[in-house]
Amino acid sequence: MCWAEKCCYVVPANFGCLFVGIGSFILSLFALVTSVVYFIIEDHDEASVQSIHFNRVLGLKLNMPSVHVLLSIVIIIAFMWMLVSFMLVVGVIKNKPNFVLCYFSFGIIITIISQLSALLLLLQTCWIPALIFFLLSLIHIHVLVVVHTVYELMSRGKDFSFQRHQDDEDPLADCFDEDSSRI
Numbered sequence: 001m002c003w004a005e006k007c008c009y010v011v012p013a014n015f016g017c018l019f020v021g022i023g024s025f026i027l028s029l030f031a032l033v034t035s036v037v038y039f040i041i042e043d044h045d046e047a048s049v050q051s052i053h054f055n056r057v058l059g060l061k062l063n064m065p066s067v068h069v070l071l072s073i074v075i076i077i078a079f080m081w082m083l084v085s086f087m088l089v090v091g092v093i094k095n096k097p098n099f100v101l102c103y104f105s106f107g108i109i110i111t112i113i114s115q116l117s118a119l120l121l122l123l124q125t126c127w128i129p130a131l132i133f134f135l136l137s138l139i140h141i142h143v144l145v146v147v148h149t150v151y152e153l154m155s156r157g158k159d160f161s162f163q164r165h166q167d168d169e170d171p172l173a174d175c176f177d178e179d180s181s182r183i
Contacts, residue, residue, distance in 0.1 A: 014092055017100070017150040020143050021088035028081035035074045077113075080106065088147065097154035104151060107144045111137050 011019070084106040091099025114137040121130035 013146060013150050013153065016146050017092050018089060020147060021085050021092065021103070024143075025082055025085035025089065028078045028085055032075060032078035032082060035071050035078060039068070039071045039075070077110070081110070092150065095154060095159055097151050100147060100151040100154060104144060104147045107140065107147065111140050111144065114140065 084103045087099040088103035090096065091103070114133050118130045118133035118137065121133060
């Protein structure tokens with residue numbers, strides 16, 4: 001197996017892509033649930049306290065209507081991210097390269113949005129959140145390289161499906177032969 005068929009030079013690319021899909025599904029589910037819970041539980045009496053909380057943690061001065069708009073955007077993006085993460089897992093398991101390409105395309109859009117968000121945070125002189133956004137987008141670029149590698153290999157005919165075919169040979173067959181004289 002060449003280096004292009006491996007994720008991080010260790011894990012086979014199909015397992016790495018499967019882990020990426022499951023991990024991004026869990027992260028998107030967490031973002032969706034957290035945003036919905038915050039949107040529902042938020043009370044109008046605590047609006048000034050929540051605004052101060054955002055100011056202290058992120059360094060941003062936000063009023064509650066802008067928080068509602070941002071939470072709505074996060075809910076929409078998290079729901080879409082959850083769908084394409086599911087499509088990535090199905091695409092890797094069922095060997096459907098178009099599903100993998102869908103995750104890759106959505107990932108490019110999210111990376112661009114993340115870079116723009118980091119630049120806007122820098123304009124507001126919020127250095128730490130901007131640096132966090134930038135570093136997370138760099139990690140996401142590496143994830144997208146792995147996903148694109150799996151897509152390219154699938155497009156060229158590499159079968160990443162997890163079902164065993166009759167013409168497949170068992171890589172451990174030589175280790176467990178019937179010859180017990182070596183023991």
